[in-house]
Amino acid sequence: MSAATVSDALLERHGVTRDEYDRIVQMLGGRPPNLTELGIFSVMWSEHCSYKSSRVHLKTLPTTGPRVLQGPGENAGAVDIGDGLAAVFKIESHNHPSFIEPYQGAATGVGGIIRDIFTMGARPIALLNSLRFGPLDHALVRRTMSGVVAGIAGYGNSIGIPTVGGEIGFDESYTGNPLVNVFCLGIARADEIVKGVASGIGNPVYYVGSKTGRDGIHGATMASAEFDDKSAEKRPAVQVGDPFMEKLLLEACLEVMKSDALVGIQDMGAAGLTCATSEMGSRGGAGIEIDVSLVPQRETGMTPYEIMLSESQERMLLVAKAGREAEVEQIFEKWDLHAVRIGEVTSDGILRVKERGAVVAEIPNRALTDEAPVYHRPFSRPDYLAEAQVLSLAELAPPAPVEDVLLRLLASPTVASKRWVYRQYDHMVRTNTLVLPGMGAGVVRVKGTNRALALSTDCNGRFVYLDPYLGAQLAVAEAARNVACAGGEPIGATNCLNFGNPQRPEIMWQFERAVAGMAEACRALSVPITGGNVSLYNETDGRGVLPTPVIGIVGLIEDASTVVRRVFRAEGDVVILLGENHGELGGSEYLKTAHGMIRGVPPRLDLGREAALQRLLVSAARAHLVSSAHDCAEGGLAVTLAECCFDAGVGVEVNVPEVAGATAGLADIQALFGESASRVALSATPAHAQDVLAMAAAEGIPASVVGRVGGSRIRLSVGGRAVVDLAVETAEAAWATAVERHFDRALASST
């Protein structure tokens, strides 16, 4: 294959541009690549593996801090949680495979992120997922969602890692391009974190796990392209998960790591053996030489090209210390796994692939990793914003009665209970789950200590669509506020940036603005980002998803007995509203549900005040002053207060003031359903309420007593006018059944 003769068609099939091809030739010293080498370059230089469009922007994120033990660049990030322990965590997307084959796409997404965590020497103890689907009245969407949920359950339940939380949102833009982002957290000894490095000339390189098949070849390339009507034909590129094999690998690898016979380890995820060998070599400043004929194969006649690019699941690559081979092999044998020596570490920095001794590929590692292309893609403010940001409240159709609006919002799938989903997940295995799904941030205790960790993933794509900079800040603020509500001090973050086609300047603009906003918010709230994932090309037939930069935040609770939950605890407790309501309806759930529109500008955000609010929440929780705390988000204060009653079997009576400058006819709507940021509904005993108010004053947080917990009804007044008087049972029924009703109805009509 010479530079002159390589066909456009071949390059296109590999997703390699002519410029990139010329650069490959240059990196090989003027020699054209053979087909295997071209395949290797194509997957390593794909968007998915190289971050070529996003890298320049990601560099602006804050990644360091006193607790950070491992920042971006390894399999996962790690932060110090005290007692000599580290929380190791990351979030990753599996959007494209989950649309093509929902069950296996989602299942292998779970498998992939779990491997990233135990690869670091951490025992995985919690999963969360952040999902986005189209409207549930589409049969296709229900099929996708059922499959994704079953896939997450099938993998997570079997391997025995609890799914303790997450969030799910619905919007038309996700109909043909669902988002499946999976977060995993593990615990390691801080001084025993394992890295994905290959070093020590002559050290043996082992392959362990499932055999290699032809599945998933070019999966990374697929994840770097848009969808069209041919996407269904890409099904063979989706892999099949085997959670049992992964369970064996998990236990065996953790046992090997204890033995001190290990140098480095990495899972074979996207770009399989190619990525594992080149990244491990590159990190260690070494080369790796392997012979593909030694790789265990599931099918006959596989070529080096296929073996190097296969994305078969549940495979690990590890480098052991020379002379300690027997120990490593014995541990794997105990688990009925066979560690196979396929090569060794070399000194020349080259990835050398042989087949029965003959060299079939020879590429400098750094050409595949650090020296992969980096693009400064052009970006420009999209045209849609000028119109979308205009919202004239006075011109909206008059609102329905407030009670009807509340019931409709509670039954909106984005707001409603996700019980139909999380009851399919084992959320209690490992007996650490202190706060069950659906009750705010997920909280797991750390056995052997008094500590617990609060975990939340969040992003309101509507806000990001209307103002990427502010929207991304609001996502960070909300996730951090959620863990603070549980009593957790936010100490680390991971992000999963889901956007459309970066070759379109307006998408790149959304991306650039969102990353800048996220960076600013993380700095202001002192939560470094220790790793994450970028998923671009989330488009179907040229239409992008709402830009969705999901953020996952880990909060530290030093005393697990101080955990705070969402639900009201006792009759007679006082309800305190923290923060200020400006009655903002831009991008709100109300506008979407009642008027079918995504318009206006997102709520304003004062990051200094947000930080102060979170300090207050954590201090009050530590002082055992808080009975319950719940963040105000989609649907505003009325939804928040209703949710505090659900699962609690108790009502509430609250009076809030009118919003200053409210639009005529919308005063009640703005007061109850506005989505102003940095607000929390907190309950406390009357005695503790005084202390909370004093602490709020000291932090400069507006706080007022707005009502009382009690009775069996939700009674809300605005400026002294009673506007809602609903039985908790009625409101709860609307909220609890809204999602499952869609599936039960579909089941009934299909039988």
Next chain:
Amino acid sequence: MKFAVVVFPGSNCDHDAYHAVKHVLGQEAAFVWHKDTSLGNADAVILPGGFAYGDYLRTGAIARFSPVMAAVKAFAAQGGPVIGICNGFQVLLEAGLLPGAMLRNNSLQFRCQFVHTRIEHVDTPFTSAGQVGQVLKLPIAHGEGNYFADSATVDALERNRQVIFRYVTAGGDATSQANPNGSVRNIAGLCSEGRNVVGLMPHPERACESALGSADGLVILESIVQSVGAGGGVPLGHEAPSGSSLHV
């Protein structure tokens, strides 16, 4: 006393069972690898939950061939107390130590939630510290917990007072609404004819600390500690002999 917690490849509640008996109850506990042929000097055996061998065939169908199962059978034959929880119950069924089989949940979905479970008889080593009719709040987490046996077998189980746990409402009624998986006659757990082998789908080991939402599972594990402490795994209990109360 000393518990043996059997670990099959794919067991995933082994650590939870170990934690409950060792750190909550303060008893001795040891993991026993499925390839081992001895249970050591264990006083009681726990077959924990999970997905032994991935449960790709029928649940528990391969685990019953593990070398350790011969030792478990011998231990049970001598009257040693054995409890199978969730996947452990499924293994006991496949191994023939308890009668019947598991079908997929009638919802066709995995279910993880708290349920209420009524103790039917207290003359087993795992219920002797409880009361007949006592309702326990315990979690379930399974996809195949829909217990089935033909009606003659179930009648015999009822006659022999081998139905030990039933799914009930919080008030103690065995209604169909309280049945989370379609199990025949709301059966949640059984004992062997010798009464020393007990299997149940709910997870008592997940409900031993109130911080986790319920400590009702303690009575099951405390029963065995008391039984063994009082001189072995022979059924104790002090139940007035009577016909079992059926609400199905």
